[in-house]
Amino acid sequence: MSDARLPAAEAVESHVRAFFDGHCVEVVDFDLGPERREVVVDGLCVLVVGPGPRSDSWAYVTAGCWAAMEKDGHGLEFVMTAHVRDQRFVELMAMIAYYHCGGHQLDLEHSMPIGEPWVPGSACDHLLISLPYLHGPDLEHCPLPGGYARIPWTLPARPVPRTPAPRMFMYGEHNSSLSYLPALAEGDGELVEMSHCAHFPTGSNAPESGRQGRAGQWLSPLRMPRRRTGTGPDR
Structure with a gap:
């Protein structure tokens, strides 16, 4: 990871560890491959948070998106929750990071197609960006060197049928x-x-x-x- 991006990623990790005090936090490096790594997210990692005092579910948080996409000190990271620890959710967070940094900048109420069910057997094949109602503003607002990141919630979703136009x-x-x-x-x-x-x-x-x-x-x-x-x- 470049020297400019390292402090931001470390600040995101510190923020997540402070919010989830008492939880086990694992840092999982995710290599997107040479082309994506150089162009989009160099040194992306996903913070995997185990169950603990704040929640009995698992949380997955990106660290690297803000550094790649920040504008005037403002940018996003993303959090997803699940009931188990599974590599699938790490991969979904990497997909969100690449989609966001690779020309499809996401924001609240945006959605991202993933081309398959988010977990086997589910009808949800999109991810929706929402306010982090489960964790609240204390996790959402993350101060960083030179700015701050918002950490919205990434939820599984399914397409809404189009409403027929009136004749x-x-x-x-x-x-x-x-x-x-x-x-x-x-x-x-x-x-x-x-x-x-x-x-x-x-x-x-x-x-x-x-x-x-x-x-x-x-x-x-x-x-x-x-x-x-x-x-x-x-x-």
Whole structure:
């Protein structure tokens, strides 16, 4: 590991050891291979934390992502929890590190496809980046030389099916500047501007809304499905 990155990785390790006081912490070096090592994460390690006073589960924390990706002193490391100590979870953390540092910079509510179940038999084939609700802000905020790292939670997730687009979308003329209208205009549905209306076309101009609605499926602004861009945690 380069001299510039060594203090940051050591500070992450010290932070994790302090938070998980009383737990066994193992430092597992993970070699991503010559090309990935030189371009992305030189000297990546995964901190494997055993059960103890804070939790009866295992935790896996990256050390090396911040040094590779920090901007103005700010960057990320990642934590995952599991009920067992298994090399699979070390490998998943290495995958997250390479994905994050290799051109797909991750942040909260982002997801990463892994191309296979995260564990055998699971329906979850993505990893979701979330606030670390299990461990709280004391682990999340990690001071480092020259800045600080946030340590979000990495959760198994499965894709959320896309919501079918409406065949017709009616909106009041007073809402012609709605931010999502250009995105709807790019689809196959028809946009219909209703005169003398704002948020409630069906109430403000019921006769015209009825005539337009008979042409097919339609949605008013308040019934528009929420756009989802990532994945949700499995339940």
